[in-house]
């Protein structure tokens with residue numbers, strides 16, 4: 001059985017905590033590995049390694065840091081298939097989806113290659129007579145990333161690429177459910193020339209997370225995961241004086257207006273609801289269908305579902321894999337179990353016909369779903385799509401804006417004016433216009449509003465650079481010694 005340990009100071013370090021957690025192949029239900037769970041002392045060892053590496057790394061030239069990012073870019077590119085294979089083996093998502101995840105993670109490494117340009121400061125000559133003022137951005141020190149199971153390769157790349165390029169050193173606490181892929185990425189970072197200690201991994205659970213939050217030498221924490229934990233991380237981390245960005249859960253709505261192309265909307269809803277078995281924070285979980293077209297749209301979505309190939313992620317014919325654990329599969333099935341009693345209409349029941357072994361459910365479609373039902377109110381995080389019928393634009397908009405979650409949303413329409421008004425009105429962080437999963441490219445930033453993000457800084461892109469650096473402003477005078485005199489006044493700027 002595969003043992004998955006820590007990566008500290010440039011090498012694999014086995015835990016002596018005596019604690020571990022099982023790792024499964026979700027397509028078979030077999031245990032394939034055991035991941036070490038760090039003790040408080042082991043977290044301290046990783047932070048100490050990162051702290052020791054920081055002075056030299058922050059003094060490393062921008063061109064050298066960019067060169068290492070370029071090399072990492074080449075190595076990740078060359079190893080896409082291996083990263084995807086490792087990812088599928090523990091997460092379960094289909095290989096094509098894993099390759100997409102690697103590609104979207106790689107974008108962030110490409111962005112970080114531009115660090116010399118991204119980190120440039122400003123300069124004002126002659127702000128006052130003989131006085132120049134300029135700003136510089138400096139790294140924070142040791143920063144930590146705590147990541148979820150659903151994008152085990154991409155989400156760490158959202159964080160460490162910019163953090164390292166900006167001159168910080170990094171401690172990653174990946175999800176304990178699919179921990180292997182980052183051990184491979186750590187080796188690629190070392191091959192790219194990153195000095196030992198700059199990137200560290202502590203495997204673990206709440207013990208490791210709390211040790212990170214309480215460690216005085218951790219300057220900042222980036223978190224992605226569920227809303228209750230995101231809130232906990234934000235509150236605990238900021239109380240300890242750390243800079244924190246904590247991205248939480250979601251319930252993303254897709255509003256389909258009367259004039260939309262219904263075939264295109266149905267294709268988009270099916271892709272965005274059932275891709276990765278619905279285990280995406282940007283998955284569509286509710287379609288708001290305008291009354292006039294709702295029957296047609298529900299029929300078109302329902303007609304597409306039987307063709308979806310559900311099976312093991314490493315089978316090239318599969319389009320949708322299993323859920324992450326048996327416990328999570330049962331939780332998702334629980335929402336389907338009670339939906340009709342709560343008043344929803346079952347259109348397609350995904351509990352029927354799923355492969356026998358492994359943690360599978362097939363796609364489920366529920367109609368006439370309303371706020372107040374558990375299947376509407378909660379983030380299900382599985383292949384369950386709900387339809388709520390709405391009177392039109394305003395009713396749809398009001399529904400979206402009443403949700404406590406505000407990660408992503410989309411509008412499907414041929415009316416450019418309605419789409420533009422939606423972009424103006426909707427209280428959500430990421431908006432798609434005829435695009436169901438509007439994950440921003442790496443040179444914009446990713447983040448929701450309300451209960452989908454705690455903190456004021458979004459992830460990656462320009463806001464990521466901002467998060468991983470602190471500003472310093474220098475006011476400087478190099479006087480001509482001949483003009484020097486004593487002046488006890490407070491100088492006016494002019």
Ligand code: NAD
Pocket residue numbers: 146147148149150151173174175176204205206209210224225226227229230247248249250280281379381407448452
């Ligand atoms: P999770 O919140 O259970 O776990 C996330 C991380 O927190 C893991 O590393 C885990 O070990 C740790 N953790 C779990 N319980 C903890 C506790 N009690 N105390 C301290 N740390 C704890 O999330 P998950 O199930 O791994 O991932 C799915 C969730 O992540 C979904 O809610 C999804 O919407 C969300 N997500 C959000 C985004 C986003 O960008 N907003 C992206 C991906 C996933």
